[in-house]
């Protein structure tokens with residue numbers, strides 16, 4: 580399976596349009612050794628022909644245009660995008676669906692809870708139904724395994740498996756109280772294990788800390804793309820971006836007691852790659868001590884254009 584990172588930043592990207600934190604300010608002035616990054620978007624392909632999207636990033640239009648493999652082939656009117664997997668209903672994960680609205684049909688894989696939030700409470704996503712045939716919603720359970728096919732004909736053996744892993748966490752702030760009472764909490768945020776030919780890719784861009792089920796997946800994955808949003812729990816407060824801690828907005832920080840670096844299983848042999856990096860995160864500065872520390876701990880740091888084969 581081929582995997583490409585089209586975007587590696589958290590919400591807002593890097594730099595963020597309204598942010599003057601040390602990272603964003605220095606990047607604008609050319610005073611930092613760091614790469615600009617668009618918002619988190621990963622694509623994978625079991626056969627290098629049909630591609631699937633993990634997340635639907637707010638930057639999806641520019642990301643698709645920059646990925647020649649996603650362009651419609653000369654002999655066919657439709658692009659080789661088989662489907663989109665949504666890990667949660669956060670704006671950063673779903674807004675890109677609106678970029679895919681041009682009368683195109685494809686599969687959208689999401690939990691029932693995420694589907695309810697998008698379909699019943701956010702009517703703008705109804706534009707996806709204008710395609711003929713309309714977009715096909717596929718229901719994922721918070722913990723399960725789904726055989727997936729690359730073609731419309733799903734009678735043969737699955738081309739790959741998508742296993743789902745509950746990551747804890749909450750539904751986004753914009754979801755109404757009434758909807759929150761109606762949707763299962765465990766369906767708010769899930770990770771994906773994509774399995775093909777005995778290779779496993781684990782994608783978990785948002786670790787809340789309230790579930791530890793991600794740990795066993797890390798141990799068996801050949802590559803893990805995991806939540807590297809914040810370095811420290813008080814990062815947003817110190818940079819004046821928010822009065823909330825990293826944990827309060829659903830992300831275990833990398834450093835400190837109970838942080839990802841401390842919790843990460845030592846048994847796993849696969850590549851461990853940090854993704855969904857917030858613009859305030861000091862690991863973005865390639866000359867920083869924090870950048871060096873994560874590399875020394877055996878992690879890679881995702882960047883836009885990163886590509887690998889499993």
Ligand SMILES: [Zn+2]
Pocket residue numbers: 594595598599600601602603604858859
């Ligand atoms: Zn910033």
